[in-house]
């Protein structure tokens with residue numbers, strides 16, 4: 407199967423409030439895709455549609471070839487969901503929950519779970535509900551790894567994790583995903599983690615998908631150019647050349663998929679006089695803020 411997840415023309419509203427219209431994306435089998443977006447752009451909504459919690463107002467998603475609203479038990483057992491670190495049966499301790507979940511998953515592997523749990527500084531009988539936020543996230547991640555699903559869907563997987571644990575988990579996930587040919591779909595606001603982990607990126611704005619491509623394409627083609635604006639008219643607008651821009655007094659930054667020559671020609675054609683034009687290297691976080699804007 408070429409795609410483990412296919413979402414076509416998703417449209418969702420909560421009452422009269424639009425989240426997005428006609429949102430489409432695919433996740434290639436065996437790849438790691440990151441869904442990035444500012445607060446409230448619809449990432450959790452999308453995961454809840456995939457999870458079958460929400461029915462989209464229009465459009466549809468297919469998971470391992472089946473409509474996400476009507477997954478068979480067999481397909482369900484091949485998909486692991488992590489919903490913002492949430493654990494449903496949090497009145498259990500880590501042993502009880504492992505035994506409980508193991509009944510439902512034929513490929514259950516308790517070794518990686520207990521290996522992760524051995525790192526937790528908790529008492530043996532401690533209920534999950536009394537653990538710290540990051541500890542609960544660690545239990546949730548351990549459970550999903552034990553499930554050993556073909557497809558992992560993880561919303562805000564790094565919620566509450568400390569930097570060392572995050573690094574450990576991201577490195578583990580990247581290696582494990584490739585070695586075991588897993589398909590992984592993640593959202594996170596910790597963009598540095600995404601940079602280490604994902605093969606493909608979908609960036610959401612309030613208007614829908616702003617960009618979707620491989621990470622290589624995005625990082626090699628999306629560019630920031632800074633320059634000093636000289637006196638005269640400055641008519642910067644978003645269009646086919648300028649994806650986004652930022653201006654503080656006479657210092658301007660423009661973000662574009664075009665080459666420096668194309669952007670210089672564009673500025674000249676618009677009659678914008680400038681000095682000190684230069685390309686500024688970007689991290690994924692810079693590029694994310696560049697394309698979505700600061701506020």
Ligand SMILES: Nc1ncnc2c1ncn2[C@@H]1O[C@H](COP(=O)(O)OP(=O)(O)OP(=O)(O)O)[C@@H](O)[C@H]1O
Pocket residue numbers: 420423425443444445446447448449450451452
């Ligand atoms: N049950 C609901 N009823 C009404 N509006 C909702 C409901 N759930 C979400 N929304 C709204 O829909 C929009 C998308 O929310 P969603 O939780 O999908 O965003 P998100 O991208 O996951 O945000 P964040 O990054 O903050 O987690 C937001 O404006 C949110 O307020």
